[in-house]
Amino acid sequence: MDINSLRKEFPILFKKVNNKPLIYLDNGATSQKPQSVIDCLNEYYAAYNANIHRGVHYLSQFATSAYEDAREKIAKYINSPSSKQVIFTKGTTDGINLVANGFSRGILKEGDEVLISGMEHHSNIVPWQLACEYSGAKLKVIPIFDNGELDLEAYKNLLTDRVKIVSLTHVSNTLGTINPVKKIIELAHQKGIPVLIDGAQSVQHTKIDVQDLNADFYVFSGHKMFGPTGTGILFGKEEWLLKLPPYQGGGDMIKTVTFEKTTYNDLPHKFEAGTPHIAGGIALGKAIDFLNSLDFNWVYQHEKELLNYTQEEIKKIEGIKIVGEAKNKSSVVSFVHNQAHHYDIGTILDQMGIAIRTGHHCTEPLMQRMGVSGTARASFALYNTLEEAEVFVNALKKSLKMLM
């Protein structure tokens, strides 16, 4: 694939920031959008804005088809057995809350356990803490090694009969660690335990096959896979989606309503109360078209090259320590310096047009585990170039010189 023509699809990459060409290395926070996604959002409002699933008129039917076509496209992309198992959400956080909330009402009982890992984003910690608070269940944490890999032996020992669900990230947003989720799911299933996978950080880098993984739930955000913000997907196995109670009440999710008793709509609508982000859902379909146009072998090689180069070069800089050195790692480089504060580094790099993330990355328990208050994080996407990585490394050296 030709990186230059790929980059041309993303108008923001040609922007200048602080009079320097933008180098966007904060893809873990959100990815940029191709023109096709941006145009699609505009087109919806300009040409067929109407509410869906309830209109007899032309525009409503047109919008409904577009929205449902997008759902089909997404279902096919992740190899879901059916599109009714693909629930539109606001994002990963929303999807996890939906499942955790459902588990807290009727499934989790006092003395039960929920198993998460030590590298989870707050979005995969707090919803389960709430669920445990409601239900009297306990939250248990799979420990991680110093290099940022999951302790699989400890995991096996934690998989007791008390565990009612395992909820785990596919790729760590802070460390880049790629967890062996297929194996993790298999081990849980041997004990009859369902598994939710937080795919927020994986969908941008690799193609997901929910049936191959055999995940009971797989959640992700549209905005991290070149789609609009405020969109996301919850994939669930049908038996689980039928078992879970509705999350929110309102329009679209009901079959019939009386003051005495309301019956709920079928999947997927049971979990989609209220008017959704229609334009966003349709545009997420466009992001899927973009992903479908990619050669993922190329993406893998390209991102690996960016990761290896940056990691090797940064390691040579005195005082820098990489946080997270798993063998199987996504294109994320988190680091700290023994003198310069990550926040200062981020500020100086910003002056040079380079966008990185600094702070705790919504993973405070992980920061404590790694013994740091925060890190500076460069996260690469497929449209980043090796030249950008070089500029970043040199800019980092310059910023450290200023800060010392």
Next chain:
Amino acid sequence: MSIEEKVEELISDFDLFEDWTDKYEYIISLGKELKGLEEKDKIEDNIVKGCQSKVWLVANLQEGKVRFNADSDAIISKGIIAMLIKILDNESPETIANYNFSFVDKIGLKEHLSPNRSNGLVGMMEKIKTFAQYYNQNK
């Protein structure tokens, strides 16, 4: 030197800088010059709210003037608060309580700060004022 004179001096310092590098190097040097706090003073009560890095500010009254000292785990934050202290240290509580901090806009500092850092700057100014108001009311 009056506050106005100190502000004029700071603005003329900033006017000399041709690009952002010099500006930041100056802020960093101010941060390095500031004495900083002992560990015992780096406590929750002294934390400035709204900063992404940790910033601590303490004050005491000496011969009718407020004396400030501050520290931060990030050098740019320390430099920014050092700049505020440079202007407002050793002034009477009344003067500081009534001061409107317009020099922050004059040196174009806000435009150069991220929204997050701007929040931190507002937090610093508020804490400085709170100290001054306290000493002013408890004269």
